[in-house]
Amino acid sequence: MSVFAMSVRALFAATIVPMLLVAGATAASLPSGTGAAPSASASASAPKKSPFRQQRESSKAQNYYVSRWGIQDLRVRSTNSGNLIRFSYRVVNADLAQALNDKHNTPALLSQRARVVLQVPVMEKVGPLRQSLPPEPGKEYWMVFSNKGNYVKPGDRVDVLIGSFHADGLMVE
Numbered sequence: 730m731s732v733f734a735m736s737v738r739a740l741f742a743a744t745i746v747p748m749l750l751v752a753g754a755t756a757a758s759l760p761s762g763t764g765a766a767p768s769a770s771a772s773a774s775a776p777k778k779s780p781f782r783q784q785r786e787s788s789k790a791q792n793y794y795v796s797r798w799g800i801q802d803l804r805v806r807s808t809n810s811g812n813l814i815r816f817s818y819r820v821v822n823a824d825l826a827q828a829l830n831d832k833h834n835t836p837a838l839l840s841q842r843a844r845v846v847l848q849v850p851v852m853e854k855v856g857p858l859r860q861s862l863p864p865e866p867g868k869e870y871w872m873v874f875s876n877k878g879n880y881v882k883p884g885d886r887v888d889v890l891i892g893s894f895h896a897d898g899l900m901v902e
Contacts, residue, residue, distance in 0.1 A: 794896070795821055795822075797825065798825055798826060798828070798829065798894055799820060799821050799822030799823065799824065799825025799826040799864075800818040800819065800820055800821060800825075800826050800829065801818070801819050801821055802817075802818060802819040802869070803816075803817075803818050803889075803896055803899060804816070804817050804818070804899075804902065805838075805887055805889070805899045805900065805901045805902065806901065806902045807876070807881070807882070807883050807901050807902070811876060811879040811882070812875070812876055812877060812879070813873050813874065813875065813876055814838060814847060814873070814874040814876050814881055814887075814901065815871055815872075815873050815874075816836075816838065816871065816872050816873075816874065816889050816899075817869055817870065817871040818869070818870060818871075819867070819868070819869045819870075820864040820865065820866055820867070820868055820869075820870060821866060821867075822866065823863070823864045823865055823866050826864040826870075827863070827864065828891070828892050828893065828894055829864070829870070829891050829892075829894055830860060830861050830862065830863065830864050830870065831861070831892060832861045833892075834891050834892030834893075834894075835848075835849075835891075835892075836848070836849050836859065836872055836874075836889070836890065836891040837889075837890045837891075838874045838881070838887050838888070838889055838890075839887060839888040839889075839890065840880060840881045840885055840887050841885070841886050841887065841888070841898075842885050842886070843880040843881060843885070845880045845881070847874035847875060847876055847880075847881065848874065848875060849872055849873065849874055849875070850873070850874075850875040857872075859871070859872030859873065860872065881901055882901065883901050883902060884900065884901065885900070885901045886898045886899065886900055886901075887899055887900075887901055
């Protein structure tokens with residue numbers, strides 16, 4: 730063994746080992762419940778946080794939706810029960826937004842995490858739970874997707890497809 734290797738080992742033993750001993754003694758001296766690790770009851774009651782940052786779509790995406798589809802303020806929200814997911818948007822240009830309210834375009838919501846496709850439920854007497862009137866500028870329109878089994882949760886990223894319209898990576902609020 731060379732002199733250099735022996736001096737590196739001696740330096741390691743002199744600096745790192747005492748720090749590990751001090752850290753272990755400090756953790757052992759703390760009363761239970763005040764250490765770095767949370768107790769089991771505290772972690773069980775705290776809701777899990779999404780790995781995604783809470784952030785609206787970029788200004789480029791907003792400009793794209795306004796110029797190509799005539800809509801803005803895209804939102805995807807879960808109801809309190811979690812059984813329904815509501816997609817809403819505000820119309821800026823009624824001519825461009827016509828495709829989103831077309832009855833012949835079947836809407837779908839794709840969850841990237843759960844790998845499921847949600848559809849708009851159709852009620853017997855009411856029909857599909859979506860608005861299909863001709864769009865008017867300044868009004869907000871919506872459609873509801875069935876989420877039986879609560880596959881899509883708040884914080885998930887989803888894609889909304891309506892005919893040729895495709896909105897990627899919207900966060901469920």
